Amino acid sequence: MTKCHRNDVGSLLLERSGGNSRLWATFSGASFRRIVIDAVRCGGSFRHDDDDNVQSPESPSRSEKKKKNGGSEKLSELLRLSESSDGGEAAAVEVRRKVAALEEMKVVVRRLQCDDFLAGAVDVRRLAKENAEARTSLALLGAIPTLVALLDLEDVEPQIASLYALLNLGIGNYANKAAIVTAGALHKMLKLIESPNGSPNPAVVEAVVANFLALSALDSNKPIIGSSGAVPFLVKTLKDLDKTSNAQSKQDSLRALYNLSISHLNITLILETDLVPFLLSALGDMVVSERILSILTNIVSTPEGRKAVSTVPDAIPVLVDVLNWTDSPGCQEKGSYVLMVMAHKSYGDRQAMIEAGIVSSLLELTLLGSTLAQKRASRILECLRVDKGKQVSESFGGNAVSAPICGSSSTSADPNLQFKECLEEDEDMMSEEKKAVKQLVQQSLQNNMRRIVKRANLPQDFVPSDHLKSLTSSSTSKSLPF
Numbered sequence: 001m002t003k004c005h006r007n008d009v010g011s012l013l014l015e016r017s018g019g020n021s022r023l024w025a026t027f028s029g030a031s032f033r034r035i036v037i038d039a040v041r042c043g044g045s046f047r048h049d050d051d052d053n054v055q056s057p058e059s060p061s062r063s064e065k066k067k068k069n070g071g072s073e074k075l076s077e078l079l080r081l082s083e084s085s086d087g088g089e090a091a092a093v094e095v096r097r098k099v100a101a102l103e104e105m106k107v108v109v110r111r112l113q114c115d116d117f118l119a120g121a122v123d124v125r126r127l128a129k130e131n132a133e134a135r136t137s138l139a140l141l142g143a144i145p146t147l148v149a150l151l152d153l154e155d156v157e158p159q160i161a162s163l164y165a166l167l168n169l170g171i172g173n174y175a176n177k178a179a180i181v182t183a184g185a186l187h188k189m190l191k192l193i194e195s196p197n198g199s200p201n202p203a204v205v206e207a208v209v210a211n212f213l214a215l216s217a218l219d220s221n222k223p224i225i226g227s228s229g230a231v232p233f234l235v236k237t238l239k240d241l242d243k244t245s246n247a248q249s250k251q252d253s254l255r256a257l258y259n260l261s262i263s264h265l266n267i268t269l270i271l272e273t274d275l276v277p278f279l280l281s282a283l284g285d286m287v288v289s290e291r292i293l294s295i296l297t298n299i300v301s302t303p304e305g306r307k308a309v310s311t312v313p314d315a316i317p318v319l320v321d322v323l324n325w326t327d328s329p330g331c332q333e334k335g336s337y338v339l340m341v342m343a344h345k346s347y348g349d350r351q352a353m354i355e356a357g358i359v360s361s362l363l364e365l366t367l368l369g370s371t372l373a374q375k376r377a378s379r380i381l382e383c384l385r386v387d388k389g390k391q392v393s394e395s396f397g398g399n400a401v402s403a404p405i406c407g408s409s410s411t412s413a414d415p416n417l418q419f420k421e422c423l424e425e426d427e428d429m430m431s432e433e434k435k436a437v438k439q440l441v442q443q444s445l446q447n448n449m450r451r452i453v454k455r456a457n458l459p460q461d462f463v464p465s466d467h468l469k470s471l472t473s474s475s476t477s478k479s480l481p482f
Contacts (some may be wrong), residue, residue, distance in 0.1 A: 226266035293334035
């Protein structure tokens, strides 16, 4: 029979309830588990109530409740005490670590607020770089307003240290991002790059651009950053890349402009600059093309944005050429989205797309593109097909699908002659429709052939014009693919 240790367990618990847990350390984990099992098997009770003998007339006695639930309650409490005793040392170590880290951050903030502000800013940057808890604690200790105030200093070194400290404080912390903007950091950052003596310091420009990128990730900051005057600065940094900034600043500027373009309130501000022509001229650089197309997808979501893109010379041919970048599915998907929105909204843009040879590119995309690109290409083809049907209908006064009216002509009384004239008129109508569609397909095939010659760096007269006409005429003798 198992030997019960009721008195031992009771004494252990009394010693712990008295605030002394030293006795727990004398037992190993195995011996404590044996005590737990023995206590549960014997049904020993270690919870003492002063009113055990008091009963309510409407409810069962406490002794009956203990018989029913006593075993599980004793087991759960003993296990909780076991866990706390086993992890007590590790928990104490963790508490000591956190206390030491908090004391260090307090010292850093005090140093930041005193004369040793440069070392304090460097320490804030170091502590907040990879520690999410430190970012929250430093903000609660008042580091953000002090760092923003240091941007007013004349020395470049503490300015840069403060900018990167603010950048690290905002990483993955939306509350800190909002607090940095609320503290007035945007206008002070823009003031730093307004150099009256010439170009601003490249290191300061890089740090400011990085901060705008981080702060613009928060939706509530997007309209505030746009209205602060950051858009012209970012566009200028992007265009004057070789003069004032490096490749990292170029990437950060593009990403920040994309974040800002998500808010429709910033589209007008973006269109006031010459960003759209610059983006279209920069398409072709595969390092930045997908990011450029992402910005254009946001711009064409507004009527003024679509108009701005359409008015750029050769904008449609450049976007159509994106569809032929079979090695970049992301560019194909975003380029087809821009063209799909423009084709859906503007008849003039649809005509420009047809003239640029978009039909053959779309047909190729529906076969070789990604799933999303295939769907968007099909929608553009649908828009062009409906538009072409309207053209044919209008060319015949809106009665292209109606049979010619015959039988009451005063020109001839011969029924056979009247029927012959009706057939000739029907054939003329069908031939006009075939001519229109044939002309459309010929034009797209010719544009596609010229594009192939251009890509292969062949001379322009590599394919004679007569041979090109005969090739397209023979190709269009078959039934149309759409």
